[in-house]
Amino acid sequence: MDALLQFLFSGLTVGAVYALVALGFTLIYNASDVVNFAQGEFVMLGGMITVFAYQAGVPLLLAATLAILITAALGVALNKLAIEPARGAPVVSLIIITIGASILIRGATQLIFDKQLHRFPAFSGDDPIRVMGATILPQSLWVLGGALAVFAVLWVFFSRTLTGKAVLATANNRVAAQLVGINTGWIMTLSFGLSAAIGAFAGVLVTPITLVSYDVGVTLALKGFAAAMLGGMGTPKGALVGGLLLGCLEALTAGYLSSQYKEAVAFIVILGTLFVMPQGLFGAKTTERV
Amino acid sequence: MLTVEGVRSCYGRIEVLHGIDLEVRTGEIVTVVGANGAGKTTLLKCLSGTQPISDGTITFCGESFAAVPAHKRLSHGLAQSPEGRQIFTNLSVEENLRLGAFLYADDRVQSDMDDAFAMFPILKEKRNLAAGGLSGGQQQMLAIARALMGRPQCLLLDEPSMGLAPLLVAQIFDVVKSLKARDVTVLLVEQNAFGALKIADRGYVMETGRITIQGHAPDLIADPRIREAYLGI
Ligand SMILES: Nc1ncnc2c1ncn2[C@@H]1O[C@H](COP(=O)(O)OP(=O)(O)OP(=O)(O)O)[C@@H](O)[C@H]1O
Ligand SMILES: [Mg+2]
Numbered sequence: 291m292d293a294l295l296q297f298l299f300s301g302l303t304v305g306a307v308y309a310l311v312a313l314g315f316t317l318i319y320n321a322s323d324v325v326n327f328a329q330g331e332f333v334m335l336g337g338m339i340t341v342f343a344y345q346a347g348v349p350l351l352l353a354a355t356l357a358i359l360i361t362a363a364l365g366v367a368l369n370k371l372a373i374e375p376a377r378g379a380p381v382v383s384l385i386i387i388t389i390g391a392s393i394l395i396r397g398a399t400q401l402i403f404d405k406q407l408h409r410f411p412a413f414s415g416d417d418p419i420r421v422m423g424a425t426i427l428p429q430s431l432w433v434l435g436g437a438l439a440v441f442a443v444l445w446v447f448f449s450r451t452l453t454g455k456a457v458l459a460t461a462n463n464r465v466a467a468q469l470v471g472i473n474t475g476w477i478m479t480l481s482f483g484l485s486a487a488i489g490a491f492a493g494v495l496v497t498p499i500t501l502v503s504y505d506v507g508v509t510l511a512l513k514g515f516a517a518a519m520l521g522g523m524g525t526p527k528g529a530l531v532g533g534l535l536l537g538c539l540e541a542l543t544a545g546y547l548s549s550q551y552k553e554a555v556a557f558i559v560i561l562g563t564l565f566v567m568p569q570g571l572f573g574a575k576t577t578e579r580v
Numbered sequence: 581m582l583t584v585e586g587v588r589s590c591y592g593r594i595e596v597l598h599g600i601d602l603e604v605r606t607g608e609i610v611t612v613v614g615a616n617g618a619g620k621t622t623l624l625k626c627l628s629g630t631q632p633i634s635d636g637t638i639t640f641c642g643e644s645f646a647a648v649p650a651h652k653r654l655s656h657g658l659a660q661s662p663e664g665r666q667i668f669t670n671l672s673v674e675e676n677l678r679l680g681a682f683l684y685a686d687d688r689v690q691s692d693m694d695d696a697f698a699m700f701p702i703l704k705e706k707r708n709l710a711a712g713g714l715s716g717g718q719q720q721m722l723a724i725a726r727a728l729m730g731r732p733q734c735l736l737l738d739e740p741s742m743g744l745a746p747l748l749v750a751q752i753f754d755v756v757k758s759l760k761a762r763d764v765t766v767l768l769v770e771q772n773a774f775g776a777l778k779i780a781d782r783g784y785v786m787e788t789g790r791i792t793i794q795g796h797a798p799d800l801i802a803d804p805r806i807r808e809a810y811l812g813i
Contacts, residue, residue: 391634459668459679465630466666468650470730471683551583 292423295426297422297545298538304501306437306539307333308413310492311514312521312529314485319460320524321474321481328392330511331399332486335361336493337502341408350410354494358487364395365486369479380399392507399504412498417473425491433495440488441530443454448526457481461524516556519563522573581660582627582733585650587636588617589626598789599636604734604751609756609766611797613773613810614786620769621663623786624736627767628660629653641733655683659732663739665723669712673703676722677710680729689729696725699755717748724755734765736809741772753779773810777801785810 299390310331322375336357342415343353372387413432447454460467467474493502500506517536521528536559544552565571582604589597598617604610613628614620625631627638627712629650637644640658648656677696681689697704699722705715709720720740727735737756741749749772757779759766770776777797778784785793785806800806 322787336734452678452685455675455679458671462668462670463666465650467669467679468630469628469654469662469666470679471651471654472679473651506661565798 291546293426294411295422297541298470299424299430300536301541302534303427303433303496303537305517305534306433306499306508306537307492307496307510307533308517309530309533310437310488311510312518312533313444313526314489315514315523316526316529317457317485317520319518321457321478322384323381324373325515325523326368326386326388326482326485327385327511328395328507329489329514330507330508330509330535331392331395332361332365332489333493333496333510334507335364335395336502336506337473337497337506338403338408338493340494340497341488341502342403344410345436350413354471357494358490361482361490361493362487364467365482365484365489366479368486369482372431373482374478383528392511396504396507403504405499405504406501408433409498411502418500424572427499429498433499436491437496437530437533440491441526444450444526445450451482454575475580480490483488513556516559516563518570519568522570525570528570528572581641583637584597584627584638585637585639585792587623587626587638588634589614589622589631590634591622595634596789597626597633600786600789600791601697602607602784602791604765604767605735606765607760607763608782608788609768611768611770611773611776611780611783612786613770613776613783615810617788618786619789621785624660624662624738624767624769627736628658628662630660631660634654648666654732655730655732657733658736659727659730659734660719660736661727661738661740663742665716665719667711667719668725669710669713671711673711673714673722674707675731676726677703680726683730688731690733692729696728698780702723704811717744717796719750720744720748720756724752728762728764730761730792734767736767737768738771739770740768741748741770753803758806775808 306554311333312524314329314332318324339357339360340353343356344350368391371382372391376384376387377465414428416427418427448458456472457477460472460474464474518529518534520536521532536556540552540555543555584600584602587597587600622631622737627634629648640656643656643694645653645717668679677693681692684715686708702718703721703725711719714722724740740752741757744752747771753775756768766778768780777800780797783795783797784802
C-alpha cells in the first residue's frame with residue numbers, strides 16, 4: 291500500500307510534465323494540424339536557460355522568467371521561419387520540418403551550453419514530506435500544482451475570452467474563422483508561442499527533480515506525444531488525463547515489473563491506442579478538415 | 581459598391597474563372613445563377629479573399645481589394661456566408677454568433693444577437709447547443725445570422741437553399757429579401773435560379789467560368805434561353 295502510494299506520487303509528478311508537453315502538442319495541432327516534434331526541446335530549453343542564467347548570477351525567479359520568454363520567442367520564430375513559409379505543403383512535410391528544428395535546437399544548445407547534466411535548487415528545499423507512509427518532494431508539489439494551474443488558466447482562456455474562442459474557432463474551421471475577421475496566421479503564432487512557453491515552464495518546474503541536459507527533449511517529446519494520443523489529440527482535457535495516466539503507468543511498471551520495461555510503456559500506449567481507439571480517450575474529433 | 585473586372589482564378593494549373601465582370605450597386609440584391617461546377621463558389625471565394633485571383637481587379641466601396649487579406653475584408657464591410665455553411669460545429673450556437681461579431685466588443689453585439697434571435701427564434705431555443713447538432717436548415721440560418729453579426733454592408737450568400745425542404749427554402753429567401761430593409765446589399769449565388777431571380781433586382785448567368793447572360797431579374801425570368809436551361813419551363 292505504501293509502495294503503491296509512493297509509485298503514484300512519482301507517476302503523477304512525471305505525468306504532470308507529460309501532460310504539459312501533451313498540452314503543447316495539442317495547442318499547435320489545433321491551430322495548424324501540425325504535430326510539433328520540437329515540443330520536447332522547449333522543455334529542455336526552459337531548464338537549460340534557467341540553469342545557465344542562474345549560474346551567471348541571475349536570481350532564480352528572474353532566470354526562470356527569462357527562460358520562458360526566450361523559449362516562447364523561439365517558438366514564435368519556429369512558426370515564422372519554418373512553418374509559415376511552408377504553408378500549403380502537406381502536413382507530413384511540416385512534421386518533418388519540426389523534427390529538423392528539434393535536431394537543430396539540440397545541436398545549438400550543445401554548442402552554446404554543454405553536454406553535462408545540470409540542476410538548480412528546488413523552490414522549497416529537498417526535504418521529503420511524509421504522507422501516509424510514503425514521501426513526496428516539495429518540488430513534486432510544485433510540478434503538480436504548476437501543471438494544474440496552467441490547465442486552469444487555459445480553461446478560463448478558452449471558455450471565457452473572445453481570443454480563446456477565436457483559437458477554438460480557428461481549430462474548428464480555419465476558412466470560416468477568417469471570414470469572421472480572425473487573423474488565423476496570428477492565432478498560429480500565438481499557439482506556437484504559448485506551447486513553447488508552457489513547455490519551458492514544465493522544464494523550469496521539473497529540472498530540480500529530473501535534472502536537465504541538451505538531449506532530454508527527445509524522450510519528453512515521445513512521452514508527451516504518447517500522452518496526447520492516449521487522451522485524444524487536440525483536447526486539453528485529454529492531454530491532462532493522458533499525461534497523468536502515462537506517468538502512473540510508467541511508475542507502476544517500473545515498480546512492480548522492472549524499470550527496464552518502463553521506457554517501453556510509451557510505445558505500447560501509442561500502439562495500443564492506435565489499435566483499440568485511434569481517437570484516444572476524449573478525442574471525438576473526426577479529421578474532416580483539408 | 582462592388583465591382584469585379586476581368587477576374588480569373590485557378591485551382592492548380594486549371595483555370596476555372598476566365599475573366600468575370602460583374603457589378604453590385606448599393607442596396608441591390610444581385611444573383612449569380614448557373615449549373616453545377618460553373619464557378620459560382622470560386623467567384624465568391626475570390627471576393628472574400630479565401631481563393632487567390634490570377635488576374636483582374638476587385639473593388640469594394642472604391643477601394644482595391646488586391647492587397648486586403650481575407651480576414652480584413654469583413655472590417656471593410658464585406659461578409660460571406662459560405663457554401664456548405666461552414667459553421668463552427670464544435671462551438672455553441674451562441675458562441676458562433678458571438679464570433680460573427682469578433683471584430684466588435686461594444687453593446688451593439690448583444691442587441692445584434694437579440695435581432696438574430698428575433699429573426700430565427702429556433703436559434704434562441706438552441707443557443708447553448710453545439711452548432712454541429714443543428715439540422716441543415718438551422719445551420720443555414722446560423723450561417724446567415726453569423727455573417728450578419730459582422731455588420732456587413734454587403735453580404736455574399738452561397739447557395740443558402742441547398743439541401744433544404746421547400747418550406748425552409750421559402751423562409752430563407754424571405755429573409756434574404758428582408759435584408760434590403762436592413763441596408764444590406766446582397767450578392768446571392770444559387771442553383772435554384774427561379775427562387776433567386778424572383779427576389780433579385782438583377783441577375784447574371786454563369787457558364788463554365790464565364791458570364792453569358794445578364795440583365796434585370798424580371799427580364800431574365802422571361803428570357804427563353806434561361807427558361808429552358810435553368811427554370812425547366
Ligand atoms: N478545391 C478545388 N480544387 C480543384 N478544383 C476545384 C476546387 N473547387 C472547385 N473546383 C472546380 O472548379 C470548377 C468550379 O467549381 P465551383 O465550386 O466554383 O462551382 P459552383 O458553380 O459553385 O458549383 P456548385 O453549384 O456545384 O456549387 C469546377 O469544375 C470544380 O470541379
Ligand atoms: Mg458552389
